[in-house]
Amino acid sequence: MNSSIRNILAVASLAIATQASATVTFYEREGFAGQSFSTENEVRNFERFGFNDRASSVIVTSERWEVCDDRRFRGRCVVLRPGHYPSLASMGLNNRITSVQPVRRNARVDENQYAPLPPAPPRDNATAPVMFFEHEGFAGRSFGTDERVGNMVRHGFNDRASSVVVLHGRWEVCEDAGFNGRCVILRPGRYPSLAAMGLNDRVSSVREVQSDARIDDERYAPPPVPVYDSRRRDNERLYEARVTAVRAVMGTPEQRCWIEQEQVAPASSSANIPGAIAGAVIGGVLGHQVGGGRGKDLATAGGAVAGGFLGANIGRGESPAQTRDVQRCADTPAASRPEYWDVSYEFRGQEHRIQMTNRPGATVTVNERGEPRS
Incomplete structure (x- = not known):
């Protein structure tokens, strides 16, 4: 075999090997899910x-x-x-690819x-053991790293982190560049x-x-919420498991207070019954706009009583009674949005909770062992 033929075969073999290593992966849902x-x-x-x-x-x-x-x-x-x-929707091919x-x-x-040119691959966040987020609650832009960063200015994330997830290892975070400051x-x-x-x-x-x-206890941050590494592993096959139950878990209640005007009862009076009924309805509506959650019900009741008492004086010829400010308080949920969701799902006859x-x-997406994957 002469050298020219050997060169041709070598080039052909290289082309075949390169072609065979090329891979493409399609996902059922946007964001590489499903x-x-x-x-x-x-x-x-x-x-x-x-x-x-x-x-x-x-x-x-x-x-x-x-x-x-x-096809073809x-x-x-x-x-x-x-x-x-x-997302394939941006190129008009969402749920439309056939070949x-x-x-x-x-x-x-x-x-x-x-x-259109794809965004930069989420290389950091896909593999990084520590991830910073722009907003509290792991929202907004994020930055992940698996190596020391002496100055986050170079990564466009200096003084921007408001929440963080540590998947493994211990990480020291400092308020100044070069690991200085607090x-x-x-x-x-x-x-x-x-x-x-x-x-x-x-x-x-x-x-x-x-x-x-060895780290002194006082150098540690307060204990974190447990974290589960739900990232997909290399070449891991994924499945869809049926959700059987979902329960919203709310945050710790907080106290909210408001001011109501309470009328000082006159020494003697003759109550106006129709006025009392009208006042109760009006007072109830006003009170319902003050509180929130359980406090809303308490505010409604309080407003109804105060309004009824005010209405009882409507139509009297005597001068209006004096009023005074009264503070009322009630416990309400810390936020209207659940803190997290307690989810049960079934996979291959076994129930799981996350x-x-x-x-x-x-x-929900899981691997062959029923472990959740994002």
């Missing part, structure tokens, strides 16, 4: 794999892939570059055929508010604490 389907080869009809018109998001691991809304790469087609596409094929590396593709140690868990430790919007540097390092920050749908 059941998934991966392939390294062209698929002319998704019906054969039970995934026709079901894809809502996609991850392209390598190379370029052409997705089409009809017909209909409307777009080319996807490597990246994370959390897919890899694009040859040397193939020229018109720019109009490409899908620092606290975070253990694995969920910290829904950094305000409790005086670091809301003040974290500037973070680093992992060595596993054998706590979730949002109310689930009819199913």
Whole structure:
């Protein structure tokens, strides 16, 4: 075999190997949730794999892939570059993909055929053992890291963190760059508010604490809420488990107070009965607008009594009685939104329970052991 033939075969082998390593994964729901389907080869009809018109998001691991809304790469087609596409709706292909094929590396593709550029892959948050969030309750933008960060300015997250999740390890967070200023140690868990430790919007540097390092108890932050690592593992197959029960768990009640005017009863009077009834209704409506939760019912009753007493004097010829301000209080829920949801689901004949920050749908995503995955 001459050298030219060997070179041709080598190039062909490299092309085949590169093509075989190219992968694309489709997900049933937006945000890479639900059941998934991966392939390294062209698929002319998704019906054969039970995934026709079901894809809502996609991850392209390598190379370029052409997705089409009809069989055998017909209909409307777009080319996807490597990246994370959390929603196919933006390109008009949500629940419409029927076929897919890899694009040859040397193939020229018109720019109009490409899908919009995907956002930067959530590499940090997908694998990071510590994640910071812009708002309390793990909301807003996030930043994750698996290495020491001496100055968060470089990552655009300086003095922005309001809550944090530590999946594993111990991490020292400091209010100044270079691990200076006030620092606290975070253990694995969920910290829904950094305000409790005086670091809301003040974290500037973070680093992992060595596993054998001894830490004084006073350096630790208050105990966190337990955390469960629900991230999907590599090549882990996912399933949908049926939700059997959902219970909203509210936060700790807090006390709310309001001021009511209480009328001082005259020494002797003749009550006006129709006026008393009208006053009770009006007072009840006013009282119902003051309180909240259980306090609303108490306020309604209090308003009804006060209003009835006021109404009893309507129509009298005598001068109005004197009034005085009275403070009333009642316990009400801390927030109208549940603190978390206690969820039960069934998978392969066994019941499981988890706590979730949002109310689930009819199913939850789990792995083959029934462990929840996000």
